[in-house]
Amino acid sequence: MRVAFVSNVIHPYITGGAQKRIHEIGTRLADNGHDITIYGRHFWDGPKEITHEGMTLRAVSPEHELYTGSDGERSIMEALKFAKDVVIPLRRRLDEHDVVVASVFPYFPVLAAQLSTLGKETPIVTTWHEVWRSYWEEYLGALATFGKIVEGLTARVPQYPIAVSDLTADRLRKLGAERTKVRTVPNGIDYASIQETPPADHGFDVLFAGRLISDKQVDILLNAFDRGAPADATLGIVGDGPKRDALEMQAQALDSSHQITFLGFLDEYEEVLKQMRAADVFVSPSTREGFGITAVEAMAAGCTVIGADHPDSAVDEVVDNAGFLANPTAEDVAPVLERALRGKQPSTEPQTRAKEFDWDRVAESALEAYTAAVTRDW
Structure with a gap:
């Protein structure tokens, strides 16, 4: 299978749970003969496209500061800029991929992936690590309504959603993703x-x-x-x-x-x-x-x-x-x-x-989900 991951940050150049999940699943699928590409920011030295542990890393946007503010909130502008930068490169190479897997947070890359696949049959699988709901008030204060709208919109666009826990899956259904099945594929460990x-x-x-x-x-x-x-x-x-x-x-x-x-x-x-x-x-x-x-x-x-x-x-x-x-x-x-x-x-x-959470098991479950999206047997 030919899998394209969309993530503004890429492990190991930037540490974090979401990008590590992509790395662990991606390297295992690559070891088993699958073609894996990650579209992200250029956080590594050297050319914009490199091969790393069997995967193709394709930089579509330059390095950028991820956090802003005294409390270390994620930068909204960074997410918007990356989303803008990924649309055309992904669209141009879409025929090289059977499925696009977008890590949901910070939301805009998912919407960008939707734009990239308009009029195409390439399915989009989303990975939901959390559903924030009322937490937006604490995180964004006066801008909380904006966050809630973007989260709700992201949940309602056509997709094949994966949640990392049953808690997140239940919240995603309540957010508006009840039109399709939400699969739970947990995070893992080596x-x-x-x-x-x-x-x-x-x-x-x-x-x-x-x-x-x-x-x-x-x-x-x-x-x-x-x-x-x-x-x-x-x-x-x-x-x-x-x-x-x-x-x-x-x-x-x-x-x-x-x-x-x-x-x-x-x-x-x-x-x-x-x-x-x-x-x-x-x-x-x-x-x-x-x-x-x-x-x-x-x-x-x-x-x-x-x-x-x-x-x-x-x-x-x-x-x-x-x-x-x-x-x-x-x-x-x-x-x-x-x-x-x-x-x-x-x-x-x-x-x-x-x-029970070994990455080998998680990668098998993820592949089953990606295959179900491609065959429309979700």
Whole structure:
């Protein structure tokens, strides 16, 4: 099969969950003889078109800053410019592809892919990582209505939609995609690679890994750790973001401040895995997770995972019975953390659950979905 992915950012030149998903699925399909092309921005050195791990990377737009504002919001202008730039190049090469797979966020590339395929029979498969709905008020403030309109419009254009979780699939149907079936194809992990990663020489009993933004609720974790962790336990915070300074100030004021370390952003993904392999408990009180990939990675690494029990988070369906959930408050997370540090185990072995999300399995499911779109047997 000849698959064209449309994504303004491309792994490994820009890190992130959506582009890593494309990379992992794309490389596996390429290894199995499928023709894979990714249309994106020119974030790599050298010519605009290169071959990388068996895939063709085709730059249709120059490198551009992705984030803007003090809170690190994604740039609307960047998304619009990329959408504008991809329409004609994709249209000109459309006959080279059997299916176009567009990563939904930041929405405009999906609409651009629709323009590229007007009058053609090439199907468009969309990958929905989240459906934001009311979150637009928090993200865009006065411009929230604009975000809601674009999200709703994107959901209603002709497409074959894939959601990464049942939570997102249900929300997508309510948004207006009920006219066609929504398939769930989860995100994944390289299970064998995680198993082979050695633990960090200097690890922590409790670990968090993620972007330091409000939704991740790291402030709750800090307070819960201060309440529930024994005096000899340690907490490592991996990641960076606009809330880092405030979180470090909060940590310094805690009685357990000497037990808490901020590691910052780790350039190498393997270094994050090493920390997970060394940790006993992984905690993410995040209240907005369209999937929850760090929870799966932590389970594969052998951690006991504690996630947030929240209607905007899909972590509960990802972790299932292989971890614990708590209301996202310090009062509720603290006793769960305390019990986990004392050795309480979930009813399902975490690594057994994590293996269900191996990228090999995910790539097979994705290929089935792409084939169904091409044959109109969705």
